[in-house]
Amino acid sequence: MNLDLPWLALGSFASGFGSLYLLAQLRAHWDKPGARWFVATIVTQTGWCFSYGAALLVFDPTLRLALEMVSWLGIIWIGFCFLSFALGYTGRTNVLESGWYRAVAVLPLAGTALVVTNPLHTVVWQGFRVVPTAGSAGADYAVLPVGLLTIIVAMLFVSFGTLLVFDTVVSYGPLYRREALAVGLSPIPPGAGVLLWAGGVGLVPAVNLTTLLFLPHIALDLYAFVRSDMFEFHPATRRAGERAAIHDIATPVAIVDEQGRVVNLNPAAERMLGVDKREGLTEPLNSFLAGDDIATDGGSSRASIEAGGRHREFKVRQTALRDEAGTQLGYTVVFQDITDEIRRERRLEVLNRFLRHNVRNESVVIQARAELLAGELDGEQSDHAATIERSVSRLVDSGQKARTLAEAGAGDAGLESVALADLATGVVESAREEYGGSVTVEIPDDLRLTTQPALLEILLTNLVENALQHVPDAVVTVGAKVDGDDVVLTVSDNGPGVPEHELGVLERGRETDLNHGSGIGLWLVRWTATTLGGDLDFDTNDGTTVTVRLPQERTAAEAA
Template sequence: MSGLVALSSWLAVGSLAAAGGTVALVAYLWRHLGKPGAGWFVATLVAQALFCLLAGLSLTVADPGSRLVLEALTWAALTWVGPLFLAFALKYTGRSGLLDGWTVVPVAALASLVVATAPANDVVLRNFRVDPTGPAATVSYALEPWGLFAVAFGTGTAGVAVALLLDTVLSYGPLYRREAAAVALSTVTPTVGVTMWVFDLGPDPSLAFVAVMFVPHVLLDAYAFVGSGMFETNPTTRRAADRTAIDDIGTPVLVVDPDARVVDYNAAADPLLESGRDGTTLLGTPVSELVDLDADPVADGGAADGAVAGGTDPAASAGDPGAADELVTVRSGGRRREFLVSRSTLTDPKGATVGTTLVFQDVTRERRREQRLDVLNRVLRHNLRNKMTAVAGNAELIADRSDDDRLVDSADIIEGSARELIDIGEKARAFEQCRRDGPRYRSTPVAEVLSGAVADYRGAAASVDVTVDDDATAATDPQLLRLVVANLVENAVDHVDDPTVSVTATVDAGELRVTVADDGPGIPEAELAPLDAGTETQLNHATGIGLWVVQWSVDALGGTVSFDSDDGTTVTVRLPDGPGGLDGTGSGSLNGTGSGGLDGTDSGPASDDPDT
């Protein structure tokens, strides 16, 4: 009996301690109001604190009438804890929708009202009596249907909240795991207390341990919110991203099941996959009716309106090896568009394949640019070169056979201009060949490549010195390296009278560094401005193509180039000793995906119509 007396004394102390700890936690969390779920959780703690406080105070009241009123108010406060905790879990985990906090509030209000008026009704409890255990005024009674409903509603909503938090623990990884797990575990001890009270478990049916069981609950909550900062980050952001990521992006996305039927798609897929279909949804449609991913590519103009054709584009498969993108052509609404389709497999938690995600990347404009560049390169390689060769030859013939000095001068000018155009075409052709082949990395003797690059210019310069260790090697593309050095040396030779040019190279710490310096007046700012801007305009453009070839080649190798024109010109090229830029899509690249390429495009907005 003495043990029960001591235990009853600790019930009051523990209840008041739980109330005090909860109030302190409310004070700490008050600054987080406005963050997802914070308001609902603070409300939960207020109801919890009120319950614990009333539970502790009621143990000091022995008058049956007064004690019945306090007991009713105590359990009315507890009735709010579960629903408010569920409202917090819904908001915190980003699941507020049809079921949210305000959905359960009316039910909680009704249940708490009925419980609070228990002294005036007979639907909540019966056989109420005060059974003092030592110094504490403990009570005993039996629950009626409304009382059982209030208990079931409170514990049931709390159980759903715990399930939502556990789902967060399992779904969102370590970012929220400790905090959500602590909050979920904090409900265990109050649940044990309620169970003991409802089923008359424990040393004495009159001893209600529920309020005392909130002490470990408060400690676990304090760990989650004070020690780990649960409201500093929350899973609402990630859940919102999971829900809207596909819908909000402008890239068409299809999700298909193992039978290749569409089970989900985003709004961007609607105009892409019209194909003359009736209705407003693609759900359940076999993907083969929309996109033929296995057929051969259809030639331009060969697909009827609404038809879809496709085929693998080996050149476009720069992604995952073995997971090459496929090129598909879609004609819809009178427009022809081309897309690269990438696949990713969807698996369940056990690793079984449950479907596939198809992502469509619109490459229509890039393909158009490729076509234009192909035509322009052909013009440079054949038409322009052949015609300019004929012009230069005839101008030279006129100069040789004419006695008129003015005519000879004019012929020399014509021949010089023609040779310059031929040289531009040759530079473009050389880089285009390297671009099409892609950077081919191999162990390259740096001294040999640099000596070959400057060989054609030694006679035109007062001095062209190459300084590099004879045994220096670097993993790079020798053709692109030769293009870079040759164009830089040619730039110095062509624009400086009797120049002295020095070419030095070092290989150190995984980097090949090449410096080309001359004693001329320096490269004009107008020549470098387009390179810095990454594009050319009618008012801001270079006079030749040599510096662009340097920039494109360095970009293709994943390196950098810098110019110093304060005292002569010093150009420093840094290249990684190994693959560093395999795509060659740097500023002004010849593949048409950058600015300032040979197609003459500038940085202005392009038409939305790919056929313009």
């Protein structure tokens, strides 16, 4: 054994220690996607470097051959480990865990068996002999076709893994562009070394220079994976998000080409259409719909689809698919099930008609008869009739308010420029005539806002009436001022304040059996304020002050 460490062995040992340093730097990321396979890659690389460095110091043919076999195992397994890392790192765990990929592991296993047993059959190499080279124990032997095939398979694994990482990371854009270049370049030096050695090309063909060429490979990996935290922001997150955004969601999604032929279906779309994706590919999407055709024009439409013997109604939205050059390739078609929504709308329409006509008409009859009885009866009986008349009157009034809100709508057709002082004065005069009390309007005459006047009138009417109805000898002030782009409208009274349970119902946004509001007035205030794009606030410290902040110039898009 030559105890003078030659430069070839020193270079191999340097690569081994560099690999260990890279491994230590990545310790905090070992639980990241693909990281364990990357660790396996570096461990294989480390073993290869140290074993070959030792081999260059050993001139005993038997021990030298054994160490050469370890180097061969490094060549065989480093490609498979790196490809596995690339699949995990880029989020392709479905491929990594698939049965066919496990079958691919047979290739390095078979290569391992052939290398270990080569002295028995010599199908990988033959004619092994130790050749002193540059002070090192070189090895001269003929690599046979099976051996070359084994090396080529390993290099293909490395190449494919490099392409996966390079392509995926580049797709991040400028974030990791230089790091992606480093990842793409890092396998080139050792890969070239393997191919030159296998082909017997180079200044020292009896020595495999691959382990020395791991040094630039390690430096590039340190730059890519340690300096820039590429393991911290890995592509697997985005790939999982893309899969969840289409594949895992409950909303049916179909990808079609410009002719409307199916290119892809997510599982929800397969269930909706009652078709297996493989059977549906290249078939027109319209062929799976019941009676309704979808025009592939990027627009929105509605479609009736029969699934499981039941008809469902869907709102269909299309989004154009384009490549980076802007060329249109097809459409993403999203189906939103609106069957239940349509049924609710129809039930509400029926209920609304019933309340508007039947209940209102019957209430008016009861109110009129109660009023007649109150006038004809005397004493306690007259009081009972008057109570009935007042209760029915309140019921009719609440129905009128609800109907007014329903009929007012929320479309952009109702947008107008409104003189707030004039609108408020009209509301106040009407309320004062009905309920009495003192109401003052403190709004500048020139204050105008673009809004939906019908809803704004409902809002003001209910605020003023609420104060006059519930506060004896009420003193109410209606004020407004401009604050930036908003109009701040206030209605104040001198009463005891709105009860906490009433405000609690409004804040929660729903009523319960044990905690409910006393009427529809405050609900109308909240609904109209929200529809007008405003913010609502109640201050009950000294009387009640209701503040509504409304946009002064509301656009049609905002109203819609």
